[in-house]
Amino acid sequence: MGQGVEWALHCCTLLALVPPDQTLPAARLAEYHGVPPAYLAKHLQAMAQAGIVESTAGRKGGYRLARPASEITLIDVIDAVEGGEPAFRCTEIRRRGPAHGVAADYKAPCGIHRAMTRADDAWRAELASTTIADLLRELSMSVSPVAIRKAAGWFQEALR
């Protein structure tokens, strides 16, 4: 899995704190997380195309969540950044080689393919059960007050 997924998820938790009528530029997001700005922008573009975040151009422009944080699941973000294709790709090697049968025999997917699909579904279901809002709730209870104040101060500067 690519590194961009981690960055995108952290960015979403930060964007969830932005008031609906304001935005946060990609450069500020990169600065906050200490990651390369240009590369982070690439992943933000992918999230914008997927309809997870909205972009505003021009001066005082930037990014903002496209819908409430409670309606954005982790799998939504991952699919946007990684492309949404399953990890396992069945190439139907059972049809090749000296013992292959006729095409009709291979109408149903093989057991390996099915097992992999079940595992992938379980993975996606678990990630679909957590939203950005859940992450924020968890953060608000675990982060120390001094860190919250520090972040709040930076936030005031960044939104300017």
Added chain:
Amino acid sequence: MGQGVEWALHCCTLLALVPPDQTLPAARLAEYHGVPPAYLAKHLQAMAQAGIVESTAGRKGGYRLARPASEITLIDVIDAVEGGEPAFRCTEIRRRGPAHGVAADYKAPCGIHRAMTRADDAWRAELASTTIADLLRELSMSVSPVAIRKAAGWFQEALR
């Protein structure tokens, strides 16, 4: 996910049909599945190192399952071929940037890390619930009789 996983799993189902006192060379396994022999050998080596298959050198040598097919799960094979590292790697970017706190604040893993671990665990649990024996049982009920005869004929030749 690499292509070798699919090959390795199909090879295991075939190796499960090998009598305990006989072996099947890597070249025959590659021939049966129509895949590059040298590259398949690489993955078979990984499975041998993980203790899933046993290798016998010399003439009449080859591969064989190291333990009963009912005691080999899909996650065992995947870990052997892919290395067993989780897909998501937390780089602790929360500790970087202008709003970082002291080291003690970050003792517990962050919510994103935990959610990813839960999803990975669900994926692994699903794959651990299926064994090579299960795949064989499923195959025996779905494959057409003519294909079984064809494969059996090839098998007689290959084991020679």
Added chain:
DNA sequence: GTCCCTATACTCGGATAGCAAGTGTCCGAGTATAGGCGG
């Protein structure tokens, strides 16, 4: 004082290099076998 216009500075967006990991291949070390030889 109010409205409009223009220059500006800042934003996103896609097109462009670099690198690591998966992919594919090869040849050498080692061994059980098969045949021949001697007893």
Added chain:
DNA sequence: CCGCCTATACTCGGACACTTGCTATCCGAGTATAGGGAC
């Protein structure tokens, strides 16, 4: 006829090129703003 020895052919195992996709970066198109000027 039986046992032993040697040459052989076949096996696995690790070391060596190549390609695809992730990583990283840059510059251009577009726009809301801020200031100045005209009324």
